[in-house]
Amino acid sequence: MSQPKTSMFNRNKLKLGIFSPNCSSGMAVTKVPERWDASWENNLKLAQMADEAGIEFLLPIARWKGYGGESNFQGSTLETITWACGLLASTRNISVFGTVHAPMVHPIFAAKQMVTTSHISRGRFGLNIVCGWNKDEFDMFGMEQLEHDKRYDYGQEWWDVIQKIWTEKAPFNYDGQYFHLRDVIGEPKPYGGRPVVMNAGSSGAGRSFGARNCDFLFTVLTDLEKGAKDVVDIKAAAAGFQRAIDVFTTSYVVVRPTKKEAVEYHDYYTKEMGDIPAAEYLMKMQGLHAQSFPPEAFKLFRERFVGGHGVYPLIGSPDDVAAEMAKISQAGFIGTTIAFVNYVKELPYFRDEVLPRLERLGLREPVQR
């Protein structure tokens, strides 16, 4: 199936996306008063600012309850498809993803929701498929999660049904292990072709699912050397399915005029004002325990979890941040997501100081108006 020519396929060598603005506190597990308020007004302001700046996409987190602590990290969230719909109706070029937990939403319903969003946006909607994750959310839905790798078998059927609805002109029956469907049909078809699709599985089964089905796979970067190897492995896995895939990573940014100022602010919001009980719960959900890591590695991860939900830190002056992003690109990644303690307050400085440096480094082109 052809695909709409969106920002996700533009010429920029290093693409950028804003991650988790639909969730209170975004990615920073902190109590600072300026932490992100994920109100609709703030999301709209951010989306329009990012669109103007030529940022390629917005990626939400589908999260159904908070992580506790004093800030109740991510306790207030906007549902991702309806959020994407509103933002797409109010922007021009940027792509906006919706994140769907496949086991929680019937594929016929999901296909219809997404096709509607695809038409509203003239093809700028993207899908992030999540096959299962935080147990506490599944408990809240009264659902037992399948054994880990089976979640991806279920996800495969879910995605096969959706693709059939989006391509078949005549009613079809579907008989798989998990779905038995009769006379299935869906019109209209997506605007301009299949929406862009991503996945962020990290296990063998998760990555194989991504390699087989997705345009982009998102991975968490622990260090650049391992990251470069991950990119090679994931591309090779996709080649095994006669497909090509590109790999994104995910990072958080603290950029200030000098490295000293950036480090001081990072220390302030993580060490002085970090919401440690919420970060501990988040790490517990991810299966990260002090017992299973050497103390130094655990300390590093803990810092990253407080600073930005466990993703790669980009902390420093505009030169430092641009140089580190260049290394991410050299490692083979097609781009990275970014997040700030307060997106609307901090994006303008990033736009004015880091984006021009990335252009001078040949990683991005100036925005065409």
Ligand SMILES: Cc1cc2nc3c(=O)[nH]c(=O)nc-3n(C[C@H](O)[C@H](O)[C@H](O)COP(=O)(O)O)c2cc1C
């Ligand atoms: C960039 C990124 C975005 C993700 N978004 C979500 C999300 O919004 N909701 C969710 O429940 N899980 C999300 N996940 C979790 C993944 O879908 C996946 O469950 C997790 O990486 C574990 O992979 P595995 O199942 O292969 O072990 C995300 C992970 C990453 C790295």
